[in-house]
Amino acid sequence: MHCGTLRKPNMAAACARSLVKVGCAIMESTALRRPGNGARLPGNADSQVSRRFYYGGGTGSRAGLLWSVRAGGSRALGCAFLFGAGVGLYHTVKFYWAKQQHLAQEQTQAPTKGGPSPSAFPSLTLYQYQTCPFCSKVRAFLDYHGLDYQVVEVNPVMRGEIKWSTYRKVPILMVDENMQLNDSSVIISSLKTYLVSKGSSLSDILRCYPEMKSVNERGKEVTEYNNKYWLMLSEGDTAAVYPDKGMQKEEMKWRQWADDWLVHLISPNVYRSTGEALASFDYIVREGKFGTLEGFFAKYVGAAAMFIIAKRLKSRHNLQDDVRQDLYKAVNDWVAAIGKKRKFMGGERPNLADLAVFGVLRVMEGLEAFDDMMANTKVKSWYRRMEMATRNHQGRSQLSR
Structure with a gap:
């Protein structure tokens, strides 16, 4: 204007x-x-x-x-x-x-409701791997809400695009080029809180998700974030976002399920056999940011390595010999939790759990595991509705800023 x-x-x-x-x-x-x-x-x-x-x-x-x-x-x-x-x-x-x-x-x-104008909303830059399920979750959230963002594809070998960051994982979301958001669930929770609440700054909201460092059972230092599945809302805003009793707890439960269980089924399924491992890495090399030599080694050496790692992951997470059965069960459990009377877990519109599960499953598109899942589970109708909702930015009308 x-x-x-x-x-x-x-x-x-x-x-x-x-x-x-x-x-x-x-x-x-x-x-x-x-x-x-x-x-x-x-x-x-x-x-x-x-x-x-x-x-x-x-x-x-x-x-x-x-x-x-x-x-x-x-x-x-x-x-x-x-x-x-x-x-x-x-x-x-x-x-x-x-x-x-x-x-x-x-x-x-100007009214306080009706959706944010693109010029008024902070600029967003997402540092990601295209085939990373956690990055896909963030993209699903941004696309559904119609938020403009720039994508920087990170080279997974050298990671030179994020050499400026002490946090060496993706996704990383930069807001106005001076505020860094880490961890997919923190990114989604803090942005959703910012979009719904009025008068709260994003920097104030981020203080509600403190960073905690610890050492896991394998002796490796890990970074976690408190409250990352919570939205920091007033009573009035909470009632508007979750009008029915139990909706908030249900959303948080299934968002955590997507991070702690569903995402760990992806690698064992897409690297289940040597043929699937090669097909998966061929897709990763095409979609990712690799040099010619890097791409060659990533495809063949990476496929062989991930085939072995997938076997270890199957043992670590106590998966069945046929890991497809664990994927089918998980997806059918999700569909059963939505039930027959709801289009989405959020009701008529997707909630954050819908977006998280959709983002995780989407990274398998084009691979044998995805085709098998669509053919052997009840997820197809919900998945197609989610595709349309994110493609058409249907969450834009829910924004108050």
């Missing part, structure tokens, strides 16, 4: 400046002669000026009128140009200030 407002005054001002230049040129001219006699307008304003303002062909009609003006007439004509320029500048300034006052009035009278 601001760009459209300023364009007309700028054009008018440019025209006024052109009139001033032409007027001065004419005033400085002592005499104007017909072309062909060697005379020119001062300041190299000869045929260029005549073509610009009097284009009509040859020396006839309006062009002939210009070249027949004498010295006294030229001064009068110059004054006319200068007078026109002054009037133009006056109306330019008048138009500009009137528009600015109108814009200010619109901003003060």
